[in-house]
Amino acid sequence: MNSRFSFDVIVVGSGIGGLAAAIRADSLGASVCVVEKAAHLGGATAWSGGQVWIGANHVAERMGLDDSEEETLLYVQSIAGAHPELFDPYMAKEWISGAIEAANWFETVGAIEWRLIPNYEDYYYPEAPGSKKNGRYLTGEPIDGIELGENRKLLVDAPHWPIGITYEEMFDWGGVSARDRWDKEIMIDRKLSDTMTFGQGIAAWFVKALFDRSIPVFTEQPVTSLLIESDKVVGIESCTSSGNIEISGEVILATGAHDWSPMLSSQFVGIPTEHGGSLAPTTVAGDGITLGTSAGAATSAVPGTAAPITPGYKLPTPIFEGDSGFRGCYEHCMPHTILVNRNGERFCDDSFHPDVILKAMQLDANGDKPNLPFFMIWDEWHHSRYGLGITGPGKPYVNGLVASASELDSLASQLGINPDGLAATVTDFNVHATLGEDPHFGRGTNHSVRTFRGDGDHHPNPNVGPVIEPPFYGMRMRLLNTGIAAGGLVAGTAGKVLRDDGSEIEGLYAVGECVTRTTGGGAGYNSGYSLSRAMTYGYLAATAIVNSSDD
Ligand SMILES: Cc1cc2nc3c(=O)[nH]c(=O)nc-3n(C[C@H](O)[C@H](O)[C@H](O)COP(=O)(O)OP(=O)(O)OC[C@H]3O[C@@H](n4cnc5c(N)ncnc54)[C@H](O)[C@@H]3O)c2cc1C
Structure with a gap:
């Protein structure tokens, strides 16, 4: 069976990068769909700790905490220090100010309610210039499954965290592994009310916002190739045993990292297979890199040891x-x-x-x-x-x-x-x-x-x-590996995918972990960079597509 569709924007992948892009594109009046390889939505985002690192964010500001974009950039630059050649200050600035704007916007349109993870220091506090003791980690307010109605079943379940409790509770009860002191009654209550926190909570907010806006979603539909005409990307194709679909439109790749591609992981990270593995869902397999390079995209990488491997x-x-x-x-x-x-x-x-x-x-x-x-x-x-x-x-x-x-x-x-x-x-x-x-x-x-x-x-x-x-x-x-890549596509302003010569591939954007960190945080990493970068560039890419079609 062959089916054909047409949208202004096609988002490939349903982690935070893809969901953010789809919600933003829809809100700006574009027709948009999400195409997801897995049977469930949420990707590595839903399996994550849900820490979203944003310096000088609006939540910290309303709590009276002192921070600035300049100090945030100073910190990002200082912890990227071992490899200054891999750090692009222009892109880092775009991410830092874009993240502040995006976090505020998604809250304003009701896509998420943020809360601060309190008293949680930057990784390299106090040594690194610009580091802060408090205020840069956001996460979602707890959200109950019932808020998603029928679509709750489309959200992936999360194996890695005590879903339902909050960071404050976990810290108050002795920390992440002090489980003999965790309040079991509260945990059972939260389970019964299907309360979601950590990465699953964030994914739940964004998935709810997707369905609240009736954005079409195709699941179990891996994008297998890009449709290319005269060097321009004009759509996607998904070929599966149950049939092929073709969708025309501008494409935002948001397929996550390369964890489950043995070839790309060996190329970019180099951990011998018998000593490695991944905490991300198995659909996170570097497809964006393969798709992007088929259209002529450049790739680059930070050293494997700079990826936040756990x-x-x-x-x-x-x-x-x-x-x-x-x-x-x-x-x-x-x-x-x-x-x-x-x-x-x-x-x-x-x-x-x-x-x-x-x-x-x-x-x-x-x-x-x-x-x-x-x-x-x-x-x-x-x-x-x-x-x-x-x-x-x-x-x-x-x-x-x-x-x-x-x-x-x-x-x-x-x-x-x-x-x-x-x-x-x-x-x-x-x-x-x-x-x-x-x-x-x-x-x-x-x-x-x-x-x-x-x-x-x-x-x-x-x-x-x-x-x-x-x-x-x-x-x-x-x-x-944790769904956070060492290598990826090279993307410029607002996630436009670039060739080796720096030219833009028309019709193609990439956001989140399928994009190399050399554009942004460089070789440095602090927990929360990934969700922050993916959400921000989803927002920026969708904005850029809609703005350019208005010209
Ligand atoms: C245990 C754990 C804890 C973590 N904690 C944190 C944290 O606290 N803070 C933080 O910032 N990061 C954290 N991370 C990393 C973070 O989850 C990822 O880096 C982030 O989710 C990447 O977002 P993304 O939108 O780029 O892609 P993902 O969330 O990985 O989503 C990619 C989606 O694309 C789909 N896809 C792949 N190929 C195709 C294709 N060909 N066609 C269609 N769909 C496709 C995948 O199925 C997936 O659903 C953690 C990760 C793990 C595993």
Whole structure:
């Protein structure tokens, strides 16, 4: 079966970038549709933590918090510092001021109600110039599923977060992994009312706004090629076993990152497959890059180690349909744990994920990666208090995931770690850890890690405690992508896709994680950049298309 349609704007992908573009285009009077590869809407956005990083935003301003666009740019520029050649100040300015405008506009038209994640520092506060202790992370107000009516079933469910509770509650209850202290009654109530928070909450707001405006949506419809006439993109084609559709119109690619393309991930990130994986939905596979380059688009990349890759693990058996089994791990940031390599040695600030990826991928003099594989080691104190992923505090771990032993050397042998090395490391770590210190790697010194990834009730340091109480536990770790790309299409002003020679490809825009971060944040990353960039460029691209058609 072949079907043909025509719209002013075709949005490819239904993460925050695509949804923002569709809502903005519709509000400006364009006819617009969303074409989505998956059966459900929301993409990696709905699986995310829902932190949207926007300096000098209107919510902080109305709360009287001090910030400015200049300080925001200073921070973005300073944390991109290691690779100044990958930082484009013009594009960074466009993103920073566009984000302030877009966040305000989406709230004004009722597409979302924002709230601030309070007292949550920038990653590199206070060292980085322009950094702030508070005020730059927005997230959505909780939203109940009933608000979406019948369309609730089209929103993807989220496996990674305690959906329903808020960041304030999580922080007040001891932090992300202090689950023995979380208020179970409140959590059950929120589950019953289908209250959505974190990334799923944000996706729910935008999906609701999409359907409130009756914007047509095609699901299970991967865009397989762009329609090109005389170097101009004039539409899309989606060929599936159930038939082909062709849609004519200007195209906004919002297909997300390249996590599930082994070829692109190996090209841009370079983590060996057996040590890697992804927390994003499996439909997030670099399609935008393939589609864009077929029309002559240029690509570029930040170093693989600059992508915000997070330590995690792979469950022996996936749990739900579409589950890859990969899970992120905050428990390695909690006290009474360390990360070690096969020699049993620590190699990084093992509570701060950017340092873990940087050092795990480091090459030795022979060109080998001595810190891969790496392992998390912890003790009964940690087990009884924090659990691990779906395993509650003190409960038995998922079968086949975790090794345990009453002695460290036996644990080391089970995991293939040098027992003498591990014993020496743990002995040395414990001497300082009992005082809450880590003189070798500075575990638990980063303010953002202490707030977000530690146990707020653990003193003197929310991230540091000795590994001392048997039995001991250990698990092989992975470096997991999070729907945040190292490489992508090169896009200029308002997301216009560019060729190698810098010329614009007519009819083609790209937003969100299918666009390289060299245009924007450069090689630097702070949590919340991705959702912020995707929403902003969705807004800007739709505005540019409608404005140019008015000329
Ligand atoms: C566990 C986790 C936590 C995270 N936390 C945060 C956070 O707190 N803050 C933050 O800023 N970022 C966070 N991220 C990253 C963030 O979720 C993504 O970078 C962001 O969602 C990207 O938005 P996007 O609109 O570009 O694409 P996505 O949200 O990835 O959506 C892309 C959509 O395009 C669809 N698609 C792909 N190919 C095609 C095709 N050929 N045709 C049609 N549709 C297609 C996909 O199915 C998907 O629905 C997190 C990610 C994960 C996994």
